[in-house]
Amino acid sequence: MPSERDVEYDPETAEPMLLAFLRGYWDERRSARAMPSRKDVVPSQMRAQLPHVLLADVIAGGDDFRYRLVGGELQRYFHGNPTGRLMSEALAPFGPDTVSRTIQTYATVVARKAPMRIRGSGVLYSQDAKLFDALLAPLSDDGETPNMILGTFSFVWKHAVSRMPVVEPNERMLARALKPM
Numbered sequence: 001m002p003s004e005r006d007v008e009y010d011p012e013t014a015e016p017m018l019l020a021f022l023r024g025y026w027d028e029r030r031s032a033r034a035m036p037s038r039k040d041v042v043p044s045q046m047r048a049q050l051p052h053v054l055l056a057d058v059i060a061g062g063d064d065f066r067y068r069l070v071g072g073e074l075q076r077y078f079h080g081n082p083t084g085r086l087m088s089e090a091l092a093p094f095g096p097d098t099v100s101r102t103i104q105t106y107a108t109v110v111a112r113k114a115p116m117r118i119r120g121s122g123v124l125y126s127q128d129a130k131l132f133d134a135l136l137a138p139l140s141d142d143g144e145t146p147n148m149i150l151g152t153f154s155f156v157w158k159h160a161v162s163r164m165p166v167v168e169p170n171e172r173m174l175a176r177a178l179k180p181m
Contacts, residue, residue, distance in 0.1 A: 006121040007101075007119070007120035008118070008119045009116065009118055010117050011119050013119075015117065015133075018049065019134070021152075022150070023135055025046070026137040026150065034140070034143060035138050035140040035143065035146060036139055036140075037141045037143070038141060038147075039178070040139075041174075043174040050071050050169055050174060051071040051073040052071050052073050052152045053150070053152055053169075054069060054071060054074055054149075054150075054153075055067075055068040055149070055174075055177050057181075059086070062106065062107035062110040064087055065086070065103065065106050065149065066087070067082040067083050067087065068084075068148070069083060069173060070082050070083050071168070072168035074153055077155070078090055078091075087106070088103065106136060109138055110146045113138055113146060114138070115135055115136065116136050117134065117135050119134070130155050130156060131155070131156045132154070132155050133153070133154045134153040136151040137149065137150045148178075
């Protein structure tokens with residue numbers, strides 16, 4: 001069973017390039033505001049990062065989240081494409097502890113209204129052969145209340161990764177996912 005020691009929050013080590021890109025992009029897009037809105041995210045400016053990007057809607061203030069878009073490289077770590085599914089459903093195969101801890105992490109991003117870096121062991125997701133490093137950043141349409149999470153994950157494997165088929169989002173899919181439902 002995973003423990004709190006399996007995950008580090010806001011580690012002080014240098015961020016991988018992918019995470020540094022997303023943090024810089026989020027900060028640039030928010031300008032002088034607390035958080036950028038979904039309208040501030042320009043898909044063509046993230047073309048190279050799309051396979052590693054996810055968008056999740058905040059449900060009931062952070063009680064759950066719905067995956068709005070999940071890049072192809074991230075889909076490989078789920079049991080099927082999670083796009084359109086609640087986090088509580090998509091992560092259920094990893095166990096209730098993983099579901100609870102993941103939702104709590106995303107809820108913390110909502111509460112703090114700022115990006116959060118998470119680094120840890122893949123044991124949390126029943127994949128003990130990898131390490132992950134992630135950045136989750138809130139988006140807010142009203143400038144006050146986060147209603148979406150923009151995130152990216154970087155993975156380090158000790159062995160070859162499965163190359164199961166994925167649905168690779170493109171700029172048009174990201175633009176559609178950023179629109180209000």
